[in-house]
Amino acid sequence: MDDVTEPPSRKGAARKIELLDATLRIIARDGLAGLSMRGLAAEAGAPLGAVSYYFAGKDELVEAAFARHSEIEGERMAAMIRRVGAGTPDEAADAVADFVVEGCTVRRRQLITEYELMVESARRPALQESTAGWLRSLRAQMVEAMTALGSADPEIDARLLLAVISGLEVDSLADEPGPTQRDVVRSVLSRLRGAR
Amino acid sequence: MDDVTEPPSRKGAARKIELLDATLRIIARDGLAGLSMRGLAAEAGAPLGAVSYYFAGKDELVEAAFARHSEIEGERMAAMIRRVGAGTPDEAADAVADFVVEGCTVRRRQLITEYELMVESARRPALQESTAGWLRSLRAQMVEAMTALGSADPEIDARLLLAVISGLEVDSLADEPGPTQRDVVRSVLSRLRGAR
DNA sequence: GCTCAACTTGGACGTTCGTCCAATTCTGAG
DNA sequence: CTCAGAATTGGACGAACGTCCAAGTTGAGC
Numbered sequence: 547m548d549d550v551t552e553p554p555s556r557k558g559a560a561r562k563i564e565l566l567d568a569t570l571r572i573i574a575r576d577g578l579a580g581l582s583m584r585g586l587a588a589e590a591g592a593p594l595g596a597v598s599y600y601f602a603g604k605d606e607l608v609e610a611a612f613a614r615h616s617e618i619e620g621e622r623m624a625a626m627i628r629r630v631g632a633g634t635p636d637e638a639a640d641a642v643a644d645f646v647v648e649g650c651t652v653r654r655r656q657l658i659t660e661y662e663l664m665v666e667s668a669r670r671p672a673l674q675e676s677t678a679g680w681l682r683s684l685r686a687q688m689v690e691a692m693t694a695l696g697s698a699d700p701e702i703d704a705r706l707l708l709a710v711i712s713g714l715e716v717d718s719l720a721d722e723p724g725p726t727q728r729d730v731v732r733s734v735l736s737r738l739r740g741a742r
Numbered sequence: 743m744d745d746v747t748e749p750p751s752r753k754g755a756a757r758k759i760e761l762l763d764a765t766l767r768i769i770a771r772d773g774l775a776g777l778s779m780r781g782l783a784a785e786a787g788a789p790l791g792a793v794s795y796y797f798a799g800k801d802e803l804v805e806a807a808f809a810r811h812s813e814i815e816g817e818r819m820a821a822m823i824r825r826v827g828a829g830t831p832d833e834a835a836d837a838v839a840d841f842v843v844e845g846c847t848v849r850r851r852q853l854i855t856e857y858e859l860m861v862e863s864a865r866r867p868a869l870q871e872s873t874a875g876w877l878r879s880l881r882a883q884m885v886e887a888m889t890a891l892g893s894a895d896p897e898i899d900a901r902l903l904l905a906v907i908s909g910l911e912v913d914s915l916a917d918e919p920g921p922t923q924r925d926v927v928r929s930v931l932s933r934l935r936g937a938r
Numbered sequence: 939g940c941t942c943a944a945c946t947t948g949g950a951c952g953t954t955c956g957t958c959c960a961a962t963t964c965t966g967a968g
Numbered sequence: 969c970t971c972a973g974a975a976t977t978g979g980a981c982g983a984a985c986g987t988c989c990a991a992g993t994t995g996a997g998c
Contacts, residue, residue, distance in 0.1 A: 575865070577774060654864075669854070674916055678916050681913060701922070702925050705926050706929055713905025713908035714909075717877060717908060721874040733902055737933040
């Protein structure tokens, strides 16, 4: 994942990050449709010119915000996968369930941003490439975790578990998550060792 | 789901549907961010005034487009669930796999629209309510199908299967679906009868 | 302390936007 | 045939938009 924080800058890097975090807040609240250079400037408490200075155009802004988001959420997800591969199946279920429940509640804002950007990457080749790479990386990590967990078919089980996670998250966007999320996660993980 | 086609109109209903279908095309291609009254008029080959005449504002337009989309896709999904509950587990797996594969390939445009609207309903209470109702209805149908299939815990299995479907679809937005989708579906359905 | 690149800022430009309205045509019920 | 209401249209309006630029400020390296 691109590191957004390093450019030639002196202190410009800090401001760039402020702008990107403000961008992610706006996307969560109003969507890409509600994102404007002026609105961003207002949200970040910066003059309009500052936005133009750091980002050549709206497209570049969105792509940079995407990279920033992946940087943050990718690490969070990698940590979850590490927990999955490190413990017993029951501990793995807790790791996944914690991740999902946290995503759907306290991190709901970031969740909305995540899927907004996901949908947008279905349209922009530049985003698609980077999202596909991100998903493949997570899947590879998950395959490893499934292997460590003794899965009979780690490749399929990894895809299955990742799909369940995405699915539970997406459903929670519109419908209340409900207490069954943990049960669903436990259910799928309890069957990993079954015959296939 | 609201029926969009009935208003007091004479022939206005046909035009309203044309406008809504054009709206859904634009959302798939350019997102809600790329949807404008003028662009819609151009896409539908109608004058700008026609859009204002049939929809009081952009919000109402989006909500009507959402209802139109649910009308179409809801029926398609219901048909799939019927197939799931009607046959053997193997036939059920085929029904789900066919549905997912078709959604990710030939119906990719509609898939993008679906998740764009899904994310948007996380922001608008009006959409959220109707999306939540839609999901609950599908889930109820799926619970029935799981029961017919002999599931030991139809409620959980229904949520699990629906989550897998959503997850596979979402992943396919950015990454190529690949031939493993069928395997994942078969894998999850082959475990429905297992102990829990 | 001079220099130059990085940074910062306010404002102007032309475009596109959502909304609104007056005028006109169409059409089915009485 | 008549007429009320639906359908249709083009254009006008102010607001908000993305982009660009010229002028100013800052601060590390020489």
